[in-house]
Amino acid sequence: MDSALIPEGAKRCSFPKFYAGIALVGAVVLWGVFAWILIYWKGLNQTNMNDYYGFALWIWADLAIIAVGGGAFFTGLLKYIFKIDELKNIINFAVIIGFICYSSALLILAIDIGQPLRGWFIFWHANVHSMLTEVAFCLSAYFAVLTIEFIPNILENRQANKVPFFRHLAHNMHGVMAVFAAAGAFLSFFHQGSLGGVAGVMFGRPFAVREGLFIWPWTFFLFTWSAAAFGPCFTLLVTKITEVITGKKLVSDKTVHLLAKISGWMISTYIIAKIIDTIYWATVTVPSLGFELSHFYSNNSFYGYSILFIEIILCGVVPGAILIMKSTRENPTLRLVAIILGTIGVCLNRWVMVLQVMAVPVMSFDTWALYIPSWQEVATTILPIAYGIILIAVTYRYLPVFPQEHELNHANEADTVKKEVLTEDAIIKEAVAATE
Amino acid sequence: MKVDRRSFLGLGLGAVAGVTVSPMMLKLTDDSSILSQTTKLWPWALDHPPLDGESTYESSVCSLCPGACGISVRKIDNRPIKIEGLDDYPVNDGGACLHGIAGLQYLYDPARVKTPLKRNGDGFEEISWDDAIAIVSGKLGDIRKSGAPEKLACIIDKDQGSVSGLFKRLLETFGSPNFYTMPSLESNLELTAEALHGEGMTIGFDLANADLVLSFGAGLIEGWGSPVACFKANASRKERHAKLYQIEPRLSNTAANADKWIPVKPGTEADLALGICAVMLKNNLFKGSATSAFTGGFNKLAAQVQQDYSPVKTAEITGVKAADIEKLATKFAKAKMPLAVFGKGRGDGAQSLKEMAAVQLLNCMVGNLNKKGGTFVMPKAEYLEFPESSLDGIAQKGMLKEKTGKYVNQLFEKVNQTSKPVIEALFVYNANPCYNMHKPKTVKQAFEKIPFIVSFSSFLDETAMEADIILPSHTFLERFEDVATGAGLAKSVVGLTKPMLDPIFDTRHPGDSVISIAKALESGVAQNFEWETYEECLEGVTAGIWDSLSEDGFALLSEEAPSTAAMVNVSYLAAGPATVKAQGDYKLTLIPIDNMRLISAGYSASPFAIKTVADTVLKGKDILVEINPLTANGLKEGGYATLATPIGTARVRIHLNEGIMPGVIGMVEGLGHTFDNIFVSNKGVNVNDLIGPVIESGSGLDAAFGIKAKLS
Amino acid sequence: MKQENTKTHKFGMVIDLDKCTGCGSCMVSCMSENNVPFKDDESDKKKSITWMRVYKLTNGKSFPDTEMVYLPRPCQHCAGKGGHGHSPCVSVCPATATDYGYDTGIVSQIYTRCFGCRYCMGACPYHARYFNWWDPKWPEGMEKYLSPSVSPRMRGVVEKCSFCYHRYQAARDIAYSQGDKNEIPEENYQTACTTACPAGAIVFGDLNNPEHKVHKIVNPDPHPDTFNKHVVGKSRNPNVFRLLERLGTNPKVYYLSEREWVRKAGDNYREGEWDKIKNHYGATSTHG
Numbered sequence A: 001m002d003s004a005l006i007p008e009g010a011k012r013c014s015f016p017k018f019y020a021g022i023a024l025v026g027a028v029v030l031w032g033v034f035a036w037i038l039i040y041w042k043g044l045n046q047t048n049m050n051d052y053y054g055f056a057l058w059i060w061a062d063l064a065i066i067a068v069g070g071g072a073f074f075t076g077l078l079k080y081i082f083k084i085d086e087l088k089n090i091i092n093f094a095v096i097i098g099f100i101c102y103s104s105a106l107l108i109l110a111i112d113i114g115q116p117l118r119g120w121f122i123f124w125h126a127n128v129h130s131m132l133t134e135v136a137f138c139l140s141a142y143f144a145v146l147t148i149e150f151i152p153n154i155l156e157n158r159q160a161n162k163v164p165f166f167r168h169l170a171h172n173m174h175g176v177m178a179v180f181a182a183a184g185a186f187l188s189f190f191h192q193g194s195l196g197g198v199a200g201v202m203f204g205r206p207f208a209v210r211e212g213l214f215i216w217p218w219t220f221f222l223f224t225w226s227a228a229a230f231g232p233c234f235t236l237l238v239t240k241i242t243e244v245i246t247g248k249k250l251v252s253d254k255t256v257h258l259l260a261k262i263s264g265w266m267i268s269t270y271i272i273a274k275i276i277d278t279i280y281w282a283t284v285t286v287p288s289l290g291f292e293l294s295h296f297y298s299n300n301s302f303y304g305y306s307i308l309f310i311e312i313i314l315c316g317v318v319p320g321a322i323l324i325m326k327s328t329r330e331n332p333t334l335r336l337v338a339i340i341l342g343t344i345g346v347c348l349n350r351w352v353m354v355l356q357v358m359a360v361p362v363m364s365f366d367t368w369a370l371y372i373p374s375w376q377e378v379a380t381t382i383l384p385i386a387y388g389i390i391l392i393a394v395t396y397r398y399l400p401v402f403p404q405e406h407e408l409n410h411a412n413e414a415d416t417v418k419k420e421v422l423t424e425d426a427i428i429k430e431a432v433a434a435t436e
Numbered sequence B: 001m002k003v004d005r006r007s008f009l010g011l012g013l014g015a016v017a018g019v020t021v022s023p024m025m026l027k028l029t030d031d032s033s034i035l036s037q038t039t040k041l042w043p044w045a046l047d048h049p050p051l052d053g054e055s056t057y058e059s060s061v062c063s064l065c066p067g068a069c070g071i072s073v074r075k076i077d078n079r080p081i082k083i084e085g086l087d088d089y090p091v092n093d094g095g096a097c098l099h100g101i102a103g104l105q106y107l108y109d110p111a112r113v114k115t116p117l118k119r120n121g122d123g124f125e126e127i128s129w130d131d132a133i134a135i136v137s138g139k140l141g142d143i144r145k146s147g148a149p150e151k152l153a154c155i156i157d158k159d160q161g162s163v164s165g166l167f168k169r170l171l172e173t174f175g176s177p178n179f180y181t182m183p184s185l186e187s188n189l190e191l192t193a194e195a196l197h198g199e200g201m202t203i204g205f206d207l208a209n210a211d212l213v214l215s216f217g218a219g220l221i222e223g224w225g226s227p228v229a230c231f232k233a234n235a236s237r238k239e240r241h242a243k244l245y246q247i248e249p250r251l252s253n254t255a256a257n258a259d260k261w262i263p264v265k266p267g268t269e270a271d272l273a274l275g276i277c278a279v280m281l282k283n284n285l286f287k288g289s290a291t292s293a294f295t296g297g298f299n300k301l302a303a304q305v306q307q308d309y310s311p312v313k314t315a316e317i318t319g320v321k322a323a324d325i326e327k328l329a330t331k332f333a334k335a336k337m338p339l340a341v342f343g344k345g346r347g348d349g350a351q352s353l354k355e356m357a358a359v360q361l362l363n364c365m366v367g368n369l370n371k372k373g374g375t376f377v378m379p380k381a382e383y384l385e386f387p388e389s390s391l392d393g394i395a396q397k398g399m400l401k402e403k404t405g406k407y408v409n410q411l412f413e414k415v416n417q418t419s420k421p422v423i424e425a426l427f428v429y430n431a432n433p434c435y436n437m438h439k440p441k442t443v444k445q446a447f448e449k450i451p452f453i454v455s456f457s458s459f460l461d462e463t464a465m466e467a468d469i470i471l472p473s474h475t476f477l478e479r480f481e482d483v484a485t486g487a488g489l490a491k492s493v494v495g496l497t498k499p500m501l502d503p504i505f506d507t508r509h510p511g512d513s514v515i516s517i518a519k520a521l522e523s524g525v526a527q528n529f530e531w532e533t534y535e536e537c538l539e540g541v542t543a544g545i546w547d548s549l550s551e552d553g554f555a556l557l558s559e560e561a562p563s564t565a566a567m568v569n570v571s572y573l574a575a576g577p578a579t580v581k582a583q584g585d586y587k588l589t590l591i592p593i594d595n596m597r598l599i600s601a602g603y604s605a606s607p608f609a610i611k612t613v614a615d616t617v618l619k620g621k622d623i624l625v626e627i628n629p630l631t632a633n634g635l636k637e638g639g640y641a642t643l644a645t646p647i648g649t650a651r652v653r654i655h656l657n658e659g660i661m662p663g664v665i666g667m668v669e670g671l672g673h674t675f676d677n678i679f680v681s682n683k684g685v686n687v688n689d690l691i692g693p694v695i696e697s698g699s700g701l702d703a704a705f706g707i708k709a710k711l712s
Numbered sequence C: 001m002k003q004e005n006t007k008t009h010k011f012g013m014v015i016d017l018d019k020c021t022g023c024g025s026c027m028v029s030c031m032s033e034n035n036v037p038f039k040d041d042e043s044d045k046k047k048s049i050t051w052m053r054v055y056k057l058t059n060g061k062s063f064p065d066t067e068m069v070y071l072p073r074p075c076q077h078c079a080g081k082g083g084h085g086h087s088p089c090v091s092v093c094p095a096t097a098t099d100y101g102y103d104t105g106i107v108s109q110i111y112t113r114c115f116g117c118r119y120c121m122g123a124c125p126y127h128a129r130y131f132n133w134w135d136p137k138w139p140e141g142m143e144k145y146l147s148p149s150v151s152p153r154m155r156g157v158v159e160k161c162s163f164c165y166h167r168y169q170a171a172r173d174i175a176y177s178q179g180d181k182n183e184i185p186e187e188n189y190q191t192a193c194t195t196a197c198p199a200g201a202i203v204f205g206d207l208n209n210p211e212h213k214v215h216k217i218v219n220p221d222p223h224p225d226t227f228n229k230h231v232v233g234k235s236r237n238p239n240v241f242r243l244l245e246r247l248g249t250n251p252k253v254y255y256l257s258e259r260e261w262v263r264k265a266g267d268n269y270r271e272g273e274w275d276k277i278k279n280h281y282g283a284t285s286t287h288g
């Protein structure tokens, strides 16, 4: 039915099957949209946020998806600026994931503010001292960059590409993409950082506050670093999920291993910095403000020390170690464990930096605050995930997202015997040769 | 000039840039944000941007409680927008309590009665004032014709002021002695004064000048007496280096603010007072000169007290250590100007005469009567001059009949006891007995047995809901009235409440309602009400102080200690009255807690006041009771429990408080209203529903300080 | 020696906790002065707008040694680290909807500019900021008591104590009309909570003006604290303290208590720390 739109030579599931799937996920989108309308119509009282929990699930989701969306800027940076050509096999997908993450982040921000009609005041009455101003500017600009990066891929659709103008546009855009990638990397560096700064500058909140460089608290650098480190994990994870769902190999192991290796080194260096930061904060910053470290982890098991262990050791040190060692990195199961742990780790970090900050009492006579999101919050948080699934499904179906798809699957079909004797590297070499 | 494509573009861009940096853009920005606030396009736009106008201040007097503070009302074009305390007013001198400040919320209270109402089945129908007065006077005429005018009864908040005077006059000229006031600090002071110092007297406490105040549970900063005046006197302690010792089972705000908190078992305050008295007698610490004025068997009392209330015995009864009692007595007796204060909580509601008299005895013993910083024993302030009333034959006969009960609780008891109506008609003004009395269920039963009830309430409160006719009154912001500050103050002040705006509903001044009812009755009654309006009456009956009232807003009747010596008759105490015990035999004792942010007598707290109530008192619709963690027995903070007393049960939540004596349960007074105001009603439990009256033998007062209870 | 600058004001407050009775007059006076809305259930204190909130503190001891004190908490009008005007909330607001008044020391809130991101709320350790989760609604007729001096807020924006800024404006108007626009006599500018307090527990005035009672009680040390360079304006009165002074928020609301445990409760101290610094007050300055 829609075969004319499907990339040449690509095998896709039947139209009804595809749209049944889309409709299913679409129902989740509608649920989210319904919650969104409720929130706009009735106000933020539809959430379970309160005056203690002014930042909650949404801001966490925002920070988390931007962090995991960091795969886009970092892969772009490596591909276009550091000229690691191998990454061209995953860059399209990384950009799409980034696009989804950033559009979702903007969407959630638009839902989260009390007066959506005044959202533009952040640009109009910008306060240069505010980290959130920096976030808003860089985020919007970077979203524009991601859109530009995404367009050529859209134009490569079989029908669109028939139009000469689109074909030339796509071609020319590819040519100048390095400029945008550079701009994107720069913007990303700042907004990832300013998101970290959001927490770190709150000097009234000893749990969040960090000292730092110039106007930037350490969390600024840690957030950028962690996004660069864990973003590729998420790109790999989504790729893996897509492969499982489509039942096809989409990105060669070589590319995967390369990205995993880079991610591993980034995670390892990040986690060392994070450990140093935590120790400094716990032994210098916190005591100087009159607190014992235990104060922050004492109230309930939800916010106990275990959260610190899970974030730093289990979801930081462990995936870092797995991914820097060749043997573990190239073991598909261990690699999968590592990228899952890594993704959880960075999300948990954002969780701690948003929710635990709000929960901890600062005045000696104040109380801990607990919060459970309302269904409206959950629905609007799932909304972007559902939208992301749809966008990935549609782009996968109609756009040539994975340059290696055909070869990898062709090679698989034709040379199953050969595959067993050849190293994976050889297959990749062959596949690459075939594409060139 | 030729406009080509380039210059057009340039112009366009230039214009855009110009507009962007010009102030116009700023203006547009601001306009659009204001628009997003005020335009009724979206639900968050404001319905009512407040209108501006000329700003003025007018002074008046708050009559929400017996405090009678001076208030200053800020108005915009005749629209009152803010109430504050009035500077230089002799009662409060600036500052006001939260209820007075929230006074404007009563004006627009959703439960206000907007027009006269007549019962119609379970509900009410609106009627005209003429019809309403005709129905009331018709019914009253029938009662008179039946020859039993004493079957008209009246319950009112206080026996003071011209409105009260008009009600009293109506009953008198009608022929009924059944005029009742709700128990109040004022009535308790008078009873105590009557017991010790003779009839027609009252007691004032010079809190602002005493240097050691020994308070037997008096909530000096919980709304006792004239609240703001007490707050001020208390706060000035710091500068005056005066001390406050607070005796009560719970660390109340007053106890916490005091120099010392002396926890005492609930209901044993009288015993502690007598124990202190015994120490003073034993150690010869009482002032010799004072003893000479004692009559009524002082020696007998002295012997008895020393026998029954030795420090060891008193310690056993009260839970205060014997050594502490001795020290306390010494300290009290030796202070320059010691002052003992009685009237637990706000001093209204249930009190024991034994307790009040025993505490007052301490004042007599240290000889602080009629001295600066002591207690002023003085005649009730009388400033009203009603014309001599003339009683016709029916009235004279009626007035010779005995009052149905001595106090209002006995009235209800009598009504409930007999099957045929002892009361045919009841007037209720400024009182809410169906909420405020212990075990309101029996009050409501009595109400059901009274065929005709007229309420003069401004609000459809629990009592007004039981009425047959409601003649709604103006609120204190809409009317003139003389209000006397009695309530335990050393000085007597009468203030003038003035209308701050035209009545907003079809209500009337209660004085006018009484006058019109009287005028519609037989000439025997009507001739005693020859004023055209209440205002005319007010000016007439306050003629002696009217100039001062109308010019200064108040009249200061007395300020200095009375120059006469006070007589002390101890016969009541010498007779050895028994101490009232709590009803029931459960292990724990439930006591009501007075909380400044709630109102226990009169109407209810305002939405603002309710908003200030802590979440350890009220959570959602649940009331929290306070218990010591030692009493918790597995009950958790915030957990639900069933509180049972011999009178009733209630579902409550638990608040663990280290500052309450183990074995005691504290429940706040002033919640659990049931009328139609979502902001204040149907929240928590009315503690009166759980406590039954316990009549003190000898005085006849309901003296239930609490009740035995269990928690499960 | 030049007198301390009275041209720029630094309005502040000192609340005597030994006098405060917890009566709540200040809370209600603030609500009625500033058009604060109310709703049917206000018992969830984390969703209840009270610019002035009175906290209850206890000494944590068991019966009968329990003590308790009330602590009224308006916005602290923080001056931020070093007193430079970067209060925790002002510096984070992306839309400049809250600002530091360098001429008054008052932290403002512009309701029509606030777009409700609530970053300021997260940044304020005193929980002095409140969000309008609901549309403000008044029972029929009750909107007539709303004051035109203070604009009512709409749903979705943050609000907080303004030190009754409209009263400052009124006082400033008088000052203008009398020629010296900087001369604000103490009695001309008093906040609604101050005038309402029946215990006289709140003293308000210009911390920069040595004639004002608040200055006399607090006697602030204008120089950075020797223990913590971020802290300025530390009181030289041994009984005066500020909430969370160590964070460097530099509040202009001071508290007064003769009770040591109360002063200690004002900040966080690690084991043993209090005894070392409890007798450290603002320095009696010899310079400046």
Ligand SMILES: Nc1nc2c(c(=O)[nH]1)N[C@H]1C(S)=C(S)[C@@H](COP(=O)(O)OP(=O)(O)OC[C@H]3O[C@@H](n4cnc5c(=O)[nH]c(N)nc54)[C@H](O)[C@@H]3O)O[C@H]1N2
Binding pocket: B283, B284, B327, B328, B330, B331, B334
């Ligand atoms: N620093 C500090 N000061 C305190 C207190 C504190 O805890 N610390 N506590 C305060 C308290 S609670 C109290 S009660 C006071 C106690 O202070 P005071 O009231 O001064 O009590 P004591 O120091 O016990 O002394 C009482 C005096 O009375 C005398 N006396 C004993 N028996 C008799 C008698 O029968 N007749 C006469 N005429 N005299 C007699 C004793 O000889 C003694 O001189 O101190 C207060 N001051």
Ligand SMILES: Nc1nc2c(c(=O)[nH]1)N[C@H]1C(S)=C(S)[C@@H](COP(=O)(O)OP(=O)(O)OC[C@H]3O[C@@H](n4cnc5c(=O)[nH]c(N)nc54)[C@H](O)[C@@H]3O)O[C@H]1N2
Binding pocket: B251, B255, B256, B257, B258, B259, B260, B261, B323, B324, B326, B327, B328, C064, C065, C066, C067, C068
């Ligand atoms: N050996 C000996 N024993 C004595 C005495 C004696 O002289 N010698 N004196 C006796 C006498 S007279 C007395 S009164 C008793 C006193 O006996 P206690 O009542 O035990 O008196 P303190 O130990 O002084 O204080 C008790 C508690 O009150 C707290 N407190 C202080 N100020 C306040 C306040 O404003 N509010 C509240 N809620 N608590 C406050 C204190 O911190 C302390 O925890 O001791 C008696 N026992």
Ligand code: SF4
Binding pocket: B062, B063, B064, B065, B066, B067, B068, B069, B096, B097, B098, B099, B100, B101, B226, B227, B228
């Ligand atoms: S204390 Fe009583 S009279 Fe005074 S303001 Fe409060 S309610 Fe009114």
Ligand code: SF4
Binding pocket: C015, C019, C020, C021, C022, C023, C024, C025, C026, C027, C054, C070, C072, C196, C197, C198, C199, C200, C201, C202
């Ligand atoms: S009005 Fe005064 S005494 Fe009452 S709570 Fe406020 S500060 Fe304390």
Ligand code: SF4
Binding pocket: A204, C074, C075, C076, C077, C078, C087, C088, C089, C090, C107, C123, C124, C125, C126, C127, C128, C129, C160, C249
């Ligand atoms: S108390 Fe909070 S809201 Fe007020 S200035 Fe300080 S940080 Fe800002």
Ligand code: SF4
Binding pocket: C092, C093, C094, C095, C096, C097, C098, C113, C114, C115, C116, C117, C118, C119, C120, C121, C157, C158
């Ligand atoms: S909620 Fe309003 S005032 Fe607060 S930071 Fe956001 S825009 Fe600024």
Ligand code: SF4
Binding pocket: C029, C030, C031, C033, C034, C051, C052, C074, C075, C160, C161, C162, C163, C164, C165, C191, C192, C193, C194
């Ligand atoms: S200063 Fe004004 S705005 Fe602030 S708490 Fe007091 S009354 Fe409210």
Ligand SMILES: [Mo]
Binding pocket: B324, B327, B328, B331
């Ligand atoms: Mo004592």
